[in-house]
Amino acid sequence: MDGLLKDLRVLDFSRVLAGPYATRILGDFGAEVIKVQSKKTAKGAEDNKGAYFNAWNRNKRSITLDMSHAEAREIVLKLTTISDVIVENFSPRVMSNWGLNYEKLTEARKDLIMVSMSGMGQNGPWKDFVAFGPTVQSLGGLTFLSSYDKDTPVGLGYSYGDVAAGLYCVIGILAALEHRDRTGFGQYIDLSEYEAICTLIGPALLDTALNQTHIQPQGNQSPHVPAAPYGCYKCLGEDRWCTIAVFDDAEWRSLCQVSGHPEWVRDPRFSTLAMRREHSEELDDLIQQWTSKNTDKKVMYSLQKAGVHAGMVQSAQDLANDPQLQARGFFVPLDHPVLGKTVSDGSPIRMGRDSLAEWKRAPLLGEDNEYVYLELLGLTEAEFSSYIKKGIIG
């Protein structure tokens, strides 16, 4: 199986998560992604022997190229002539300092599509600011808003922003490819991770701009979700929880039956959704008295069976054993020469097996040097070993 992007070649300078997550999606669907690495940079999250690296770099090839060497630039230009797409997530000056900005690269490939993913974007007063996922999540409001209250910011505790920016990156590339195929023109895409986060809280930004609302974080509560009970309720066992959301009267009656409290249906405090929302604290206490005597699974299954929104709060272990994810084959095993048997999350983009490529674990450092430099670029053995000797490749 070649995958539906089998004709696409991507030169990938990106590191850590946001860029690699984007090019992983392209690789999953068969694009030939050539990851440019070097001994100096293959550390930490970029260490080819690490599980983290393996997770975000499957289905890619790895070459080594020491960009600090002047001659590396010529090799990149040669690689550009045979590439459709270049992805990088350095801070804005890096590619230009190497003499490899978009204008220069289009001399090698006229219809090149290039994405520069940076924290802040390529211009503006903050363009050189250093940013990781948590940096942009803080600037973009997600940390403030995902908290119990305004005095104790909590946030997500992982780099969700990198994943969102990675998805936007792929959307930009594929849209630019559609445009290229129609018009013959390439595209330079300046993607700001900060802005990517801001798009994820759109209604809150409109509410603030138009209504001058001072939005306060309220944990799982929201004035905008027309449901009560609505929340995360403690269940039997250590750190076990189940979420429940009751939107209409039929669901409410079902919950009363399932929980063994048919008398709640007649309780005037809970007679309508508006009343249930008004008395949500009393209601939450009653619900939790019921849930805390039952397992999360039982609460979830009994409510779902009765047509009520309910979902247990699943840990990594629960996810790995989730019957729905298992039935759909969500987790994918791949053998790795150093890590042994590995498992990672599959693609949530499902359109039939034949759309995906035959998957391969992440590459070892420089594993594809010979293929890329000799077969694709057509360097002679002598040129190749001379580059290796000079430390440019290697």
Place this chain on the structure above:
Amino acid sequence: MDLDSWREKVAKEVGKEGLLARTRVLDFADEKASFCSKILADLGAHVIKVERPGGDSSRTIGPFWKNSCHSEESLSFWYNNANKLGVTLNLEKNDGRIIFAKLVENADVVVESFPPGYLDKLGLSFEFLSGINPRIIMASVTGFGQDGPRKGFKACDLVASALGGQMYVCGSPSLPPIKAYGQQSYLAASLHATVGILLALRRRARTGKGAHLDISLQEAVASTLEHVMVRYFHEQVVAKRRGSRHWNDFFCVLPCKNGFIHLTPFVGWETLVDLLNNEGMAQDLTDEKWKDEEYRAENLDHLIEVLGEWTKTYKVDDLFQLGQRMRFPWAPIHSPKEILASPQLKARGFFMDFDHTEPGSVISFPGLPYRFSSQYSTPCERAPLIGEDNERVYERELGFRKEDLVRLSRIKAI
């Protein structure tokens, strides 16, 4: 050629049409996936939002303009449906289904978020639609996907966030797990669906064949968890809630005079200690033993306490600027109000002006996170009113006569 002259050349040769100007999309989705075709519309696709007569249920979701609770004034609907045309159509009426088939004949993409099996029951399965238009691409976004033992489970954002694994790792260890703000599971699914649609369009250009995309909210969430599954499968670590600390302690949240800063206790240690020491606030952190990263990791609580006393003497924006000058990836914890005032977003023109239905009223609207080199600007059309474009779409695009529309409206098909 520099970027500016290049832009002019593109504009001259191919006009200013959007990247997806030739793509026609029908959006039947509620709040679970309306963001998907919003992105396509922002990229220039022709998107028709098809709502049931009276309006889609997502119009009841707040916040509302002037807090009105009016179905034409849901800001959430406005945001997720900008740059789309709007028509009404009742799929449960025979005539409605005939119109649906006509719409599909002329479309490239259908986005829908009905429960699995709903369209099949109406005789509008993907197979049926492919029969009408073999090139059609249909994206179905549901809680758990089209198959599997839980395909019939009900899902809202809260339930998908719980079953998708996001909530378990977010929040304080002593408090209940916390859901990410807003409707992140819907947005994650919409982003994945958008990628899938563009992939399917690319394959179709080669094969002529459409595709049925099956996107699950649960899987979309589970794909955004970064370290969580990697550590479980590799180290058998079950990640837990850690309050405001990043999973690997790389970031923590500390108080300032007038807000909070997200700060890195490990990056550039010597520079950081110098900063504190110059102000006489380093306490014992100047001791040799703190240079050892492992020691710092083991005694992080003390380190954070000392840092917190220092950060409290600063205004948050001053500390943000100071940290960034030292190349530290620090950031203030900004609220939406502060985002609206961001000089960076302003300089990049992230917010665009949309005209509103009320004359003279302009809305400042968040755009896409891209700047494209072709002279392409995002269209700025507000979300449609209920059935606003019925005439344009049904009469001008599909060729119905006025009297047909009157009849269809009378029998509540549109």
